[in-house]
Amino acid sequence: MKIWIDLDNTPHVPFFKPIIRELEKRGHSVVLTARDAFQVCELATRMGLPYKKVGKHYGKNRLMKIWGVIWRPLQLLPIVLRERPDLALSHGSRGQILLSNILRIPTVMVMDYEFAEMPWILQPRWEIVPSVMVTGELQVKNRDRVRTYEGIKEDVYAPEFKPDPSLAAELGLKPGEIVVTVRPPATEAHYFNPESQTFFIEFMKRLSETSGTKGVLLPRNKNQEAEIRRDFPEWFKNDHVIVPKRAVDGLNLLWHSDLVVSGGGTMNREAAALGVPVYSTFRGKIGEVDRHLNSQGRLLLIEKVEDVHGKIQIQHRQKNSGDGSSSPPKALQNILDHVENILRIEHPNR
Incomplete structure (x- = not known):
């Protein structure tokens, strides 16, 4: 099936890189969009991710931020209408969630911080969170649509790191x-x-x-x-x-x-x-x-x-070898399995 991933902030780039790779290995196609904010596009280019640049960051002004939340979905609309994704996946992209909710595209938000401000119109249909968060406040109020993974978000990609x-x-x-x-x-x-x-x-x-x-x-x-x-x-x-x-x-x-x-x-x-x-x-x-x-x-x-x-100790540390893991991390496997399970639930006849 076709999955739309939106890179909204710099940390989303390394996080989604292995997810995109493994989803494609499992036979899914990925549509990738990226907001021109912080170092999102620069890092995505360096990592070889084929993205479509859409929208930008609007700075400190609250009114401009609100305008950005409204305007970016309109900028994304032509791509989404052309690609017709089966699922929208992000790490809290407001623009993606707003547009997907309007178009009735199932949304999955991976999130690791429970105090992010999300009005009801920006709340996703599904949420995937670290297991330590499951008892806290979540954006998805129906706990049947909450999935968990072992470890922390950074465990998805850090084990593959080679210095x-x-x-x-x-x-x-x-x-x-x-x-x-x-x-x-x-x-x-x-x-x-x-x-x-x-x-x-x-x-x-x-x-x-x-x-x-x-x-x-x-x-x-x-x-x-x-x-x-x-x-x-x-x-x-x-x-x-x-x-x-x-x-x-x-x-x-x-x-x-x-x-x-x-x-x-x-x-x-x-x-x-x-x-x-x-x-x-x-x-x-x-x-x-x-x-x-x-x-x-x-x-x-x-x-x-x-x-x-x-508290802060300014001193040398003993560095490990950082050889990288040869097998996909458990957190990554958990998230991939949840995404595929959600696809089956949302599209039972596909």
Whole structure:
């Protein structure tokens, strides 16, 4: 059958790459669309995914965001009418879900954070979530249409990762340096809490004053990078902190890092999946997945300014070989099986 996948945000690209590959192996065809936002299209191109670029990001303005939610489905409409997919699959694409609900295309949303704001018109028909989330708040209220998978979202693709040593030379990482990857908070997101920005600035001050370290800063967009460079030029003196000139493979950067300090959920969980020490400065509502990782000691939550100095350990770590898994991860298999089962339920005569 034909499955429409929409890439709405940067983390969706590595997540859906193995899903697309395995769905095609199982005989399904995939229609892939991508929003021109953050680094979605750049990363999808680098990963060799044949997508159709539709829509863009509309920034901080709330009215413009609402307009984007309305306008992008209209932009997607010609493609969907031409392709006539049997199922719409995403990791929370509002544009896809809205259009599919109007056209009565069954929607499946894979989700790993229960506090995302979704009005009723944007709620999917089916939801696939990590098993640790099953008792929490979900978008799909009918629990008969909720499916679960083992592990976390990042377990879908992280086990296949193989490190590329050329990244060290590309970024100018020197032997002996403590490499610290830092992701600022999502200041344009609806869930942004200014406290996370306070933690970010406090840590960056500490990092810039710590000798023997190299900070790799990953701003969320060009505007955020420009603001940081304008407000804190001292961080970038003598390349103590750098910003990659192009989109880099996130898993590869994390593997080369000794620790990660991030306000981004996906990057935090990717680090946890790779066994890299990670500290979360996220100060929105903490979801069940992050609470679970925190209870296991795989992710540490920064909850007050004192934690920036007391909890975060700036030190070398022992890197594993990162040879990659030879068989599809369990989380990936779970999701694929659920998608096929949903297809059979929605299209019993096909």
